[in-house]
Amino acid sequence: MHSYQGRVLRVNLGENNAQAEPLNMDWAAQYLGGKGLGIKYLYEEVPAGTDPLSERNKLILMTGPFTGTVVPCSGKLAIISRSPATGTILDCSIGGHFAGELKFAGYDAVILEGKAAKPAYLYIEDDEARLLDAGELWGLGAHRAEDVLREKHGPEAKALVIGPAGENLVPMACISSEYYRQAGRGGIGAVMGSKNLKAVVIKGAKGLRVTNAERLLERLQEIMHQDTLTEDNLWAYTDGTPMIVELSQTTGILPTHNFQDGNFPGFESINADAIREARVGKRACVSCALGCGNFTRRGASVVEGPEYETLALCGSNCGIADLEAIIAFNKACDDLGLDTISVGNVTALAMEMAEKGIHDFGLRFGDIQSYLEVPGKIAVREGIGADLALGAKGLARRYGGEDMAMQVKGLEFPGYEPRGSWSMGLAYATSDRGACHMRAWPVANEAYGDLDPFTSEGKAQLVVELQHYNAVKFSTILCDFWALSLDTLAEILTLVTGKTFSTTDLEKIGERTVNIARLFNVREGFTAKDDTLPERVFKDALKTGPTAGRLLPRAEYDKMLKEYYILRGWQEDGKPTQEKMQELGL
Amino acid sequence: MGLKFAGDKCIGCKLCQLACSAAGEGVFNPLLARLFVSSYYEGPELKVQGRVCTLCGTCVETCPTNAITFAEGQLSFIPENCDVCGMCIAVCPEQVITPRENGVALCNLCGGSPWCIKWCPHEALVLEEVS
Numbered sequence: 136m137h138s139y140q141g142r143v144l145r146v147n148l149g150e151n152n153a154q155a156e157p158l159n160m161d162w163a164a165q166y167l168g169g170k171g172l173g174i175k176y177l178y179e180e181v182p183a184g185t186d187p188l189s190e191r192n193k194l195i196l197m198t199g200p201f202t203g204t205v206v207p208c209s210g211k212l213a214i215i216s217r218s219p220a221t222g223t224i225l226d227c228s229i230g231g232h233f234a235g236e237l238k239f240a241g242y243d244a245v246i247l248e249g250k251a252a253k254p255a256y257l258y259i260e261d262d263e264a265r266l267l268d269a270g271e272l273w274g275l276g277a278h279r280a281e282d283v284l285r286e287k288h289g290p291e292a293k294a295l296v297i298g299p300a301g302e303n304l305v306p307m308a309c310i311s312s313e314y315y316r317q318a319g320r321g322g323i324g325a326v327m328g329s330k331n332l333k334a335v336v337i338k339g340a341k342g343l344r345v346t347n348a349e350r351l352l353e354r355l356q357e358i359m360h361q362d363t364l365t366e367d368n369l370w371a372y373t374d375g376t377p378m379i380v381e382l383s384q385t386t387g388i389l390p391t392h393n394f395q396d397g398n399f400p401g402f403e404s405i406n407a408d409a410i411r412e413a414r415v416g417k418r419a420c421v422s423c424a425l426g427c428g429n430f431t432r433r434g435a436s437v438v439e440g441p442e443y444e445t446l447a448l449c450g451s452n453c454g455i456a457d458l459e460a461i462i463a464f465n466k467a468c469d470d471l472g473l474d475t476i477s478v479g480n481v482t483a484l485a486m487e488m489a490e491k492g493i494h495d496f497g498l499r500f501g502d503i504q505s506y507l508e509v510p511g512k513i514a515v516r517e518g519i520g521a522d523l524a525l526g527a528k529g530l531a532r533r534y535g536g537e538d539m540a541m542q543v544k545g546l547e548f549p550g551y552e553p554r555g556s557w558s559m560g561l562a563y564a565t566s567d568r569g570a571c572h573m574r575a576w577p578v579a580n581e582a583y584g585d586l587d588p589f590t591s592e593g594k595a596q597l598v599v600e601l602q603h604y605n606a607v608k609f610s611t612i613l614c615d616f617w618a619l620s621l622d623t624l625a626e627i628l629t630l631v632t633g634k635t636f637s638t639t640d641l642e643k644i645g646e647r648t649v650n651i652a653r654l655f656n657v658r659e660g661f662t663a664k665d666d667t668l669p670e671r672v673f674k675d676a677l678k679t680g681p682t683a684g685r686l687l688p689r690a691e692y693d694k695m696l697k698e699y700y701i702l703r704g705w706q707e708d709g710k711p712t713q714e715k716m717q718e719l720g721l
Numbered sequence: 722m723g724l725k726f727a728g729d730k731c732i733g734c735k736l737c738q739l740a741c742s743a744a745g746e747g748v749f750n751p752l753l754a755r756l757f758v759s760s761y762y763e764g765p766e767l768k769v770q771g772r773v774c775t776l777c778g779t780c781v782e783t784c785p786t787n788a789i790t791f792a793e794g795q796l797s798f799i800p801e802n803c804d805v806c807g808m809c810i811a812v813c814p815e816q817v818i819t820p821r822e823n824g825v826a827l828c829n830l831c832g833g834s835p836w837c838i839k840w841c842p843h844e845a846l847v848l849e850e851v852s
Binding site for chain 2: 203204205207210232235239282290313314315340341342343344345348349351352356359363364372415416417418419420421422423424425426428430432437439
């Protein structure tokens with residue numbers, strides 16, 4: 136297949152050894168790249184029971200066949216490992232320009248193994264890969280560290296960096312690039328920290344050779360204008376994800392006060408209009424025609440963002456309606472290397488614990504001063520930060536309040552209230568890495584769309600289809616903001632690789648990817664009992680707004696889950712059947 | 722007509738550079754493009770840079786062997802005249818002439834319909850009259 140470099144750089148950090156090896160093209164044909172291919176490599180190479188923070192765990196940086204080309208919205212990199220937050224499979228995607236540079240350096244992937252003897256960073260320039268001393272970088276924020284690396288290796292060098300949170304193995308630590316792009320979830324930054332690896336820096340001069348470039352340029356340009364730069368997608372450019380605040384508020388699913396409600400009176404201070412007023416620039420990932428990044432400034436605070444998830448989790452969910460404070464909180468998290476979703480979620484939980492008299496961490500809904508101190512404390516595990524760094528599940532386990540710890544498998548909820556969008560509850564519960572909005576986003580069809588949000592009818596089918604669709608997109612890799620059809624995706628993949636792919640082929644690849652992720656989790660001991668939601672969703676009704684009085688009845692949830700397993704060809708205990716595995720070639 | 726770069730519209734996606742290198746060299750490689758754009762953060766600022774051929778003619782005037790000519794609104798490179806002295810690269814004020822094995826690569830406006838403009842999603846690159 137064209138559009139692959141056909142090479143993987145395998146780096147053993149402990150032995151200070153880097154070797155290029157051929158990409159397994161049989162696997163590439165079955166899983167494409169990104170999420171799917173990365174999970175396949177991890178499944179084959181990391182044995183069951185591996186401690187996520189041990190040197191036996193691996194960190195895989197994976198591109199896809201679209202990376203480095205002009206396929207619109209193809210600038211993302213997949214990073215795959217076993218999650219220290221959940222113990223599940225973990226694949227994150229990060230924007231910016233690193234993925235393209237990796238491809239231009241002549242690699243499809245980098246596999247990081249072992250642990251460096253002392254703090255180090257990996258420098259890759261085409262065929263040269265060296266482990267360099269990171270003594271002076273260790274302890275620096277991700278932003279300053281990236282500045283130092285750019286000064287040293289030139290402005291064209293691209294970097295993946297961790298902040299102090301990753302160094303301190305915080306299970307909500309992320310990996311950052313270009314200040315404001317993050318592989319956010321599941322503690323992927325802690326895996327990097329556990330390897331004593333502060334950064335990966337890359338410069339590529341080789342480029343990606345393609346056959347029939349002119350034909351590619353002509354057809355893809357038509358597709359970009361007819362299918363990408365359209366009303367369905369340009370919201371990403373005009374407003375970006377903050378436009379979702381209004382949608383969630385009007386449909387009653389905007390997380391408020393630790394998911395006690397779906398209706399936030401201060402929403403107008405954090406919606407797309409507010410972000411537009413604060414916006415001073417726009418920025419895109421490489422190859423992205425949409426350019427969703429909003430660079431905003433309020434007072435002394437600047438950030439690229441805040442994205443919807445941050446506005447919801449660190450804004451309404453913490454009772455914070457002050458945009459300047461949210462920008463400052465967002466910037467601090469990005470620099471310290473923390474996932475804003477998990478930090479916002481656990482902060483809100485701690486606020487509610489004080490409200491309910493379970494434990495007083497000195498945090499209150501709406502209190503800006505104490506709120507702004509949280510990221511710094513979590514990143515170094517100091518004071519209340521040592522407790523909050525446990526995450527919502529760990530914090531509730533220690534102090535009580537497990538029913539109101541809004542997480543699945545140890546990963547905190549993102550910004551969609553499942554009691555007002557029932558299929559989102561199923562999507563959270565069955566996502567391969569815990570509560571995630573990127574494995575399936577059925578709110579678009581349900582709460583924001585035409586489907587009745589308060590019925591289980593047809594929802595299992597919807598979630599299954601969306602999970603397949605997203606699994607394929609994240610394997611090619613495309614950004615989820617481009618709402619293209621599988622037919623168009625098949626056409627582009629055929630054009631770019633030279634191998635014919637049909638829509639059915641892609642559906643099968645999506646299903647295979649979901650299933651190998653499931654097999655990884657099954658191997659780690661996860662079963663049907665883990666595919667559930669916090670008790671609050673089943674028993675506490677929302678209080679105000681359009682979803683007042685709503686909950687997700689457990690019987691309806693159980694019905695959706697049962698139907699989901701049947702559609703998937705999984706047993707009642709949540710394991711894929713032999714027939715299904717054979718059908719998918721697993 | 723020459724290229725004009727509007728930094729306030731550029732989102733730094735580099736589709737222009739990728740399209741340019743693919744059209745000119747059959748390879749996706751921003752380093753081989755005949756133009757350069759960059760968008761990056763530096764401290765509290767978002768910086769945007771762009772360099773395109775402005776048809777200033779300095780390379781034509783400087784080339785000692787007439788390997789670069791200007792006719793019908795476009796630059797042309799004549800490899801057989803080039804002795805690879807590198808002077809055009811050195812004098813180009815926009816630094817958009819780059820070395821190749823037996824000569825240089827420069828912007829010829831793709832014969833009048835530049836790929837970079839066709840690929841720019843937000844009209845940060847346009848054609849405009851130049852004197």
